[in-house]
Amino acid sequence: MSLIEQGHCIPIEDLAAHRQLAWERQSAYVARNSPFFQALWDGRTPPKRLEDLPELPFSDKAGLRLSQPAHPPFGTYLAAAPEKVSRLHRTSGTTGQAMNLAMSARDCEITEVVGGRAQALAGLGPGTMVVHCLNYQMWMGGLTDHLTLERTGATVVPFGVGSTELLVRTILETGITAISCTPSYPTVLERVVAEKFPNLAPADLGLKLGLFGGEPGLDDPAYRQRIRDIWGMEPRNANYGVSDVFCNFAAQCEHESDLHFVAHDVLHVELIDPESGAPKPIESGVEGELVLTHLDRECQPLVRFRTGDIISVQGTGPCACGCAGFRFRVVGRSDDMVVVRGLNMFPTMVAAVVSGFAELSGDYRIVLDTPPPYHTLPVRAELAKGKADDGTLAQRLEATLKARLGATATVTLVPAGTFPATEGKTRRVIRTYT
Template identity: 50%
Template sequence: MKVESSINASNALFDEEFETLSPGQVRRHQDGLWSPQWGYIRSMSTFYRGKLSRWIDREVTLDSLQELPFTEKDELRISQETTAPFGDYVACGEAGVSRLHRTSGTTGRPLILANSAADAHRIAQVGARSMWAAGLRPTDRVVHCLNYCMWTGGFTDHTILEATGATVVPFGVGNTRLLIDSIVNLGINAISCTPSYPGLIEQVLRESTDLRPRDLKLTLGLFGGEAGLDNLDLRNAMEEKWGFRIRNANFGLSEVLSILGGQTDWTNDLLYHASDVVFAEIVDPATLQRLPIEEGTVGELVCTHLQKECQPLVRYRTRDVVTVTGVDRGPDGRTAWRFRVTGRTDDMFNVRGINVFPSAVRVAVESLPQWASGIFRIVLKGDGPYDRITMTVEAAQGLPATDWPKAREQVEAAIRTRVGSTADVTMVPFEHFPRTEGKTRWVEKEA
């Protein structure tokens, strides 16, 4: 099914025909897409002809897909080391590659990413569904503040914003004072960036202008690249300070699809917008068995491309742990299933038998804005398991040093309550850690 978008500022949905299909209709559409995609992979991917040699002559359905082995990120890295630059999982010739990116390298050696023109178009269309659901319209003027230096979040997400019909200001990262002037002088009303970047903007406002965050008159914040926006205390505090609506509009993985899901106005959960491009499975992190996508399911998200020309992936382990929060039709007619990202299996560490996710620690720290700024670092020494969470936490702005012992007690208690583990907290002054335009690293590992 080819779904064409009709951009109209009054439309509630970007791709109404697809976004309102029933789950049964979506699955039939997926089955129809997977059959030729499987044939394409068998014919064109050297990597999968070897990896899936036992199955390569069989007709694999989306039901029997779960019998196939997973694809791991390290396999892709090794593939690219031996067959540079794209790896032997590239399934098209050089003439078919329209765009080259690389991953940010947050979880290891960066991957080189290849997209055909058709791949790039699908990325833009699915991403535009998410941005539209988040509230971006052709009447908006949005400044895009993610890194354009080869990172997918820069140029490719720029094309996503443009696909909504909005006016896009390609700012990138750095020169925050110029960004402030541009927002004020160009009538920009929306910003696309990481959730931690407004903290840097606020710092520059305080140090070099008489303006407050609300004086910029931004009405919409489109965030991605970091966890934390599920914390309602943090969201409410940011919305009160800045005066804009906050949307986590940009959940995805560069090697799979730049944007898989995002929020809309009637829920704080993420909607899975990519069902016609990426088939999602949820597997039990312990047994790795497929689980039903139904309310209450918790497991690791696994992705298979239904439409991908350059670097198609089969059963790719994202390492993101998600909780399904709903599968019913929303009040706007959207039928996408809803979920929250609760952690990553590769970020998880063990403290006295308890699996700890940094995102859970972040929620605990950010629940205490009167005591802590919300910025911290967890320090892991050795390979673990660990007997406590050793961490450094910034004090709240203006909190006197005489109150730091009390702040430490409050943070340790919040972590013990939310995470179930003992924390050893060291308090440091406000703005001890540098603010960044990009992703914030919450964990530091020492040998």
């Protein structure tokens, strides 16, 4: 634990010896205690050198999903004795079957410190009161993210989801100046303020810092500016993670809009081609699927775990904030990718176009009624409250999507309020076929 508090400020080259020793301990532990990886490796001994990790096969969510129902509640990748489990969480199930997550006391400690690095990087610290508005009902984003906020020294208000009118009153009464929530939640708050507090504007709440996570969308410059204009607060992606691995291991700082990786001392990163699985270098301009390996995990250690997240590396040098981890942006999820005539489309790309139309609320869905292949991208876009279609809006949006993304889209406009106001994660790609 000697490096755990300041590990994100140490260049990865200077962590080489630490990381190698950590892998030797972790790989021996996994080989000895994880029936899941014993079977996956088929008797193979894991390589001693961390750089030889690609000799091992990938693990993925599909394998974990088969393991848990067959061996409840934690699957055969539980590598610790059941009495070692200190906390049980559950994934949100946004991309499929919800999974049980087991954490030992040490797993919790490391998770909270690494997440605290990310929250602090985004600007949270002592003297700030932050209200945490993510679901506490077993989801990692509730309690565990709450504890990462506490690690910064900030005063944390554990509010959760629901009772939005009470939340507005609480912010006004206590002087809360920061909020931790999903990027879509401010829109919910705006509706409540307009309906229940007609004499108030969102900026009157006094929020100065928005710490967002759990959903894509914050990379869109138009959306970030909208948050600034309406709320008077600075939006930061403070909470990027993969629940099966770490709830939070990357965040934006005040100097950069890219995510900073803050966990090189306890997490090994690979980039691969999502189609072939071929390795890709972690260098500026390189895009690939994020693959992660725990270097220090007791309960459910994962090795070469395919996250399904497609990222683009933006830089590898040190940042002015002091973080030495590489910087990246999330392009999208491989399971949310829609291929239209050979072009890879992600929801974040559509969001960047939709948010540029003042007549639209910014909410949308990509509804796929048939299996691929797709010749057009079917987009349902929601009108903003008080706005009407002039008869050309759908055509203008289709033309802009074509010009910006290169793909032909079929746009259907829906009335304001059509899409439910979600306080958790919002699914943008809806597949209705079986």
